[in-house]
Each structure stands twice: as C-alpha cells, then as structure tokens.
Amino acid sequence: MRLSVVRMGFRKWGLALLLGFTGWLLLAEAPEAGAAVFPRASQEPASTIQYIDMESSAYDLTDLFMVKSLQGLVNREEPRIWVLKNPLHIYDTGPGHSANSVMVNRTFWFNRLSGYTKVQQTDPYELVDLFASELDGAILYDEDILNPSGTGNSGSFYYYTGDHSSYAEPNKSFVPSETRVANLNVTAMLSAKYNAIALTAEQLETLEDEYDVKLTVLADVRALGLDSWKEAYEYALEELAPEMRTDILANNPNYSLAMFDYLIANRIFTFNMKGDPAAGTGLSASEKALTDDMVALADGVAPVIGVWGGTTDEDAFGRYLNDKGKFAMVASESFNLSWISGLPMVRPSASENPRTLVFDPTKVYISFTETDGDTLLFPQLKFPTWFGLADREDYPIAWELTPTLQELDPLAGAFYSAERGLNSYVTSVTGLGYIKYPMPAPYRDDYFALTDDYMIYNRYRTLRTMNYDRFDAKAYTAIPSVEGVFAGYGGLDAGRPDVASNKETHFMYRGKPIFITYSYFDGADIAAYDGDGPAFFNVGAQYINTELLTDYIDNLPGNFVVVTPGEMIDLYVQYAEAKFADITEAGFLASFTHDESGFIDEDNGSYIASGDRRVADGGQSWGYKFDLDDAATELEVQLDIANNYVVEASVDKSVWTLEAQAASDVHDASNRQTIALDLSAYLTANPSKTVYLRFRDGSPTDGWGPSLFSVSVNGGEIEGLPPRDHLREGRMLSDGEFLVSPSGAYCLTVQSDGNFVLYSGPNPAANTGVVWQSGVTGTVGDYFGIMQTDGNFVVYKGTGPSDNQGYIWSTGTNGNFPAFLTVKNDGKVYIYEGTGPENTGSVLWSEP
Missing domain, CATH: 3.20.20.490 (GxGYxYP glycoside hydrolase, C-terminal domain)
Known part of the structure; x- marks a missing residue:
C-alpha cells in the first residue's frame, strides 16, 4: 500500500502542472507518514530554534549522544532543536583529492535560515532541562560503549576536530567493536521506544544534583546482558522491532551520532551489518539468519539509511541488500535531519535549461x-x-x-x-x-x-x-x-x-x-x-x-x-x-554493438552469449526495425545464424510471415551458416519503407533457440567481423565452432570425438561428405584445436588451454612461426608462414 500512496502523491503533482501551475510547487505541510519513501517531521519547525554548538573539546561522544537523543525526541512532535557540529568521520578542510575540497562550515546551513528566532544554548544539561517535561524518562547505558580507546576498537578517533582536517582524518579509518556499536544502536532504539533520553549514570546524576532534573530510568542497557553482537540484536528483534517502523532500516556501524536524531525521531530499526552475509563469511550461520530476519523487517523495496563502515564494505553491502530490494542513503554525517525534514518541500522549476543544438558530425x-x-x-x-x-x-x-x-x-x-x-x-x-x-x-x-x-x-x-x-x-x-x-x-x-x-x-x-x-x-x-x-x-x-x-x-x-x-x-x-533511419544499407555484429543497437526494436529477454552472438531461448525473442530510404525497392538481409532459429518478417508487427527456420533442432551451432533473405516484397505498397524482423526459438521447450552472429542489410559492411576462413596464432576452435572457405563450399571443425575433419558443405550439420580427416579420435567429450605460437596446430582434450586434458593430434609444424591455419576454396586446409592472409609466406602443411 505504501508504494501506491507514493505514486498517487507524485502523480497529483504532475496533474497540477498539466492544469497550468508554473514555477515551484510549495507543499504547505509535510506529507503524511507513509506518503513518502523517507519519513519526515510530523509538522513544520517552530518559529523559535534552540541551538547548541557541540564542537568543543569540553565535550565527548556521550555528551553528543545525550543531545542527539533529546533532539530526536523533541523534534518528533515539533522541530525546535538544532545542533552545530563538524562531521565526525570525513571532515575535510585541506586539499583533499584536489584544491578547494574544503567542506562548508557547520554554520553554513543554519545561517541560511531566515525568519526564525534563534536562541543559543551553551550548556547541554540546560538544554535537557528546557525540554525535560516532554520526556517520559531516561535510558541508561554503559559510557564505555562510546569510549574510542575501548577494547575491541581499532584506530584513532578525535571528537573535537577544531576546524582542522588533520584531527578528523584518522577518524575515517576508525573501526569500533561490533558489540559496542550494537549496544549503541539498541540504546537509540530504546530511547525511541520509550520517549526517553539516552544517558550515562554520571549524566543522570548530574541532571539530578546540579539541574534538579529527575528522570525515571525506563531501561538500563547495562543490565540486559548484551555481551555480543548476536545477543544485542536478538533482544532488539524481540523487544524493540514491534515498536519500530517497517518501511525503512538504518545501518550504523560506527559512532555516527549525527543522524541519531532522525533515527530516534522516526523510530527506525538500526543495526550494524556484520561480515559478508551474501558470501557467508565473517559471521556465523546463526548470525546470518539473524541478519536476514532484521532486513526482513522492512518488506519489499525500502531504504537503508546510514550506511558504510565496520566489517562490511560497500560491495558486500550492495551484494546482500540490493538482492533483497534495499537501496542505500548515505547520511552518516547528516546533522539535524529531524529538523530539516519538517520544512515544506519545494519542487524545482527545472533540472536544466537545454539549448537548441544541431548535431554536427565533425564535432x-x-x-x-x-x-x-x-x-x-x-x-x-x-x-x-x-x-x-x-x-x-x-x-x-x-x-x-x-x-x-x-x-x-x-x-x-x-x-x-x-x-x-x-x-x-x-x-x-x-x-x-x-x-x-x-x-x-x-x-x-x-x-x-x-x-x-x-x-x-x-x-x-x-x-x-x-x-x-x-x-x-x-x-x-x-x-x-x-x-x-x-x-x-x-x-x-x-x-x-x-x-x-x-x-x-x-x-x-x-x-x-x-x-x-x-x-x-x-x-x-x-x-x-x-x-x-x-x-x-x-x-x-x-x-x-x-x-x-x-x-x-x-x-x-x-x-x-x-x-x-x-x-x-x-x-x-x-x-x-x-x-x-532512411538507410540504404547496414551491417552489424549481433552482440549489442553500437551498429546493432539502433536497430533493436523489441527485446523480450534475449541475451549475448560468449560475447559474440545474440540468443533467445524458450519464450524469449527479439526484433529489428529496418527503416529504409523512401526510394528503396530492394531489401536483402544476410544472417550469420545457428541453432534452432525461426525468423519472421512484418510491416506492422501485427501479421508475421515465416522467412527462415532451422531444418532440425541443433544445439551445438554446427548448422551455422549465412542465409540470405530477399524481403523486397515487403517494400511494395509500404510507404513507410519500414520492415520488422523477429527472431524466436523453434524449440522453446528445450532452450536452444537462435544464435545470431551478424546481419548485413543490402550488402552493408560489418565492422569488426572476425574472419571465418583462417585461424591466427593463439586462436582456437572449440565445440560448435568451425572454419568455412570463402565460397562456403567447405568447412573445417574439431568434432566431439576429437577428430579434426574437413567437410564439403557450408557447415558440419549440412555437410555432403568428408574431404579429409585426421582420423585420431577419443571418447566423446570436449575437445579444442589451437594454432599455437610455435607454428603447430594441436588438438587437445578439454574445453580450452585452462582445461587442457591431454594431446590428441597435431600437424607437426612446430618450430615455424609465426604461422596460421586456413581453409580455401580448392577444398584444402593449409598452414602458412605468416601472421595472416595479409602477410602470407610459404606453405608449411596442407591436406588433402
């Protein structure tokens, strides 16, 4: 239902434009909960902002956590608190990757707010006192979980950067203990659940003794026995998940307190992913199952806000969570989201102002x-x-x-x-x-x-x-x-x-x-x-x-x-x-090349196999659109095609006519040949001069449909077409591949029994007899022939050089290099000195 609400909301905005609204669309109030991908504050910010600057060596992470949890709870109802603080992990004020990569000052966005009364607070405890009546109590936690030098943490961490990146730079590589972070995340969720500020025992005592603020302790994380990552999240799933949102998750693997006001305000289930769940490494099977259960809390397509760091890198995160329909929003250094998200949304009037440019092929x-x-x-x-x-x-x-x-x-x-x-x-x-x-x-x-x-x-x-x-x-x-x-x-x-x-x-x-x-x-x-x-x-x-x-x-x-x-x-x-469009000729390799791409009209699941052919199996199909010049009267299409193909043509895609079909259900491309289709009749009484060609599987139940290698329209040259009559050094023939003479009268192949055979005919499946053969065979299986760099053509058992299972036969021409193999129109196979037909020396070997 959430998805349908989102679509309705945006379609209404589009409708407003159609009705003639111009300029920016100003929403007078924040969207309702569930009406957007990301939750927003329930109402607009108050006219008075209580703000505090937490960038001071007098504070530490526990002070910031106290203020951020307070901010989240107060701003949940009406945004009133703003926190100034430099980023904790990625603050840059020096050259960084290049000159002037300095980040904006922490006051940049605050100073852009006009029309508000801004009241500065200089004491975090006085700020708590100011809003204590809105709190239901406190959540106690062990201050050691936010101790950067604590057991299990690695690297250095500076809370106070002093507007100097040399202090923040080490924070980029700081990695806290997974158990510490799990306890931190559980504390934040308890704060969200109970409308209770997160405090250490010392902070609670200070509030009572020095500020006369008495808060009931509603939960004490120290007493929950959360001594491992697993124990922490088993508790969170059972006790906290029912009170959290189900349309968003948060992944916080570090001391990324900047976003905690937003997580707490919106009751977002927060965890720190461990290891590489997709690969099953870095965590136990039970921890993987626990991770699956946590991610399943947000059903279907949903955001994960946070997000990087800890033992799970970006790639592992993507492989696991993208596969489950989750996408990321990196917001680990985003302060004041609980306040900013309450502002009215302003629709941009445009994303660009495109010029009217005319294409010039010389540019x-x-x-x-x-x-x-x-x-x-x-x-x-x-x-x-x-x-x-x-x-x-x-x-x-x-x-x-x-x-x-x-x-x-x-x-x-x-x-x-x-x-x-x-x-x-x-x-x-x-x-x-x-x-x-x-x-x-x-x-x-x-x-x-x-x-x-x-x-x-x-x-x-x-x-x-x-x-x-x-x-x-x-x-x-x-x-x-x-x-x-x-x-x-x-x-x-x-x-x-x-x-x-x-x-x-x-x-x-x-x-x-x-x-x-x-x-x-x-x-x-x-x-x-x-x-x-x-x-x-x-x-x-x-x-x-x-x-x-x-x-x-x-x-x-x-x-x-x-x-x-x-x-x-x-x-x-x-x-x-x-x-x-308006072509007279064309040619392309059918492997999603540039020259093919513009002719693709329909693509119902076709794919590129082995990097050199377009394939459609089962119910898959694809089609080309050939828009010929208005004066065209002839259309001949040559297809280099194999396996069980069905080729149909149409002028309007409503009525299709069979133009070519494989004679039998071939699975190994042994029937590969170039077929010529005269489609000129489709241009008659066709003022658009447009003809469609469709390819589908002639045996959809067994999955061996058309394999199309190239297309030539009206004799168009095919750029990048590999030669089919010769084999240069380092190249090989494997199952289903063969050389064919320029005339198409002879073909040469390595069979599935290891025999190296020259046939008459355009391909092995349509051969009219053996012209010559090596006569050396083995058991049926995989074989390949390779033109080696030593000048010898050798047949081996196996699928290729990396799977060489032993010698079968060779031409015995080693010691002569460079050399190449070719089949010619005279019905013979040769090995010549040289790198190819353009550089041919003497004959080293020939048969018959």
Missing part, C-alpha cells in the same frame, strides 16, 4: 558530471563550497543530486534550485537511491516505478548507474522518465572505457541513448582524441574540484563542444535518426 561532444550526489554528504557538505567558485554557474556542468533530496533536506533542495545557473542536475546512481547491483526481478518494477515518480517530481531526464555495463544500463531505459542512461562511476576503475574505442561507448537502445562513462582522470587522452567522428564523451568527475573542471573546459580544442547530459541525449537522438 566531439563532451559532458561532465560531478559524482557522489547519491549521498547526502556531498550535497550537504562538499558541493556548496564548489558552488561558490567563480563563474561555476556559467558552465554546462552536471551534478548528481539524489531524487529524495527535497524530501530529506528541503533546505538544501531550495539552495540548489536557486543556484543552478547553466548547470544541470541528473538522477544519481542508481535511481531512487544508491544501488550497486541491479534490483532482482521481484523488486525491479516497484523500484523503477518509485524512481520514475521522483524523477518526475525533480524534472530529471537522465540517470546514472554504477557499473560500466551497457547490459546493466539498458534495463533502466524501461523507466518512462529516463531519456538516457550514463553507465559507470567515473573514477579510476579498471573497467572504464578506452578513449580510442569511443564508438563502442554509446548506443541507442529502443529509442534511448546509453553512454559508458569516462573518467576525468583520462582528460589528457580525451583532449587529444583524433578518431573518426562523431564522438561522444560523458565524463564522470569523482571528487574533482569544479575549478579544475572549468579550467579543463577552457583549454579543450576548438572541435569540442561542452554540453549537459540532457543536451548530449538530444544531440544523440539527432545522430541516431541519421544513422539508423
């Missing part, structure tokens, strides 16, 4: 995106500094901003709406919240629907993903609001694309562009790019000071055009219309 188009806006940490702490840099607003730079920013922090949301200039905002990795791995099928539709709603609200057009993977990225094109996808983080990842191979980093998938992301760290190579046009570079700037970006932009060559990601999409649509 190199490039866009830049400042990354890491999927967390609250960068929009709240880092980005504001860069937004203050001179002339930043005059450049078409994009920024990741989480779609839920307006919900969690309307103050920051309004700031970015007002300060955008010529910049633009994009949906952060990956959608509604941060996910590293794709949502499984049971959760995908709900997650995509929520992402769509929030993109509509923020007027976002583009979405970024974490992985440099076009297959992962194409799934997000199903989201209606997504006009284009930018895939990849943009750091120093080994998987980022090669600058020289730019063509294979941009695709048009079912009408929506996909770009693989480059890194700012490859900037010199990008600026020197001299490949064929057009070129499209989408660059991710991970932790890059915007001043470095603007300097880089100012020094780009004259043929570069800097655009926003949205403008990149608009230009790519223009390019694709010229590339994939």
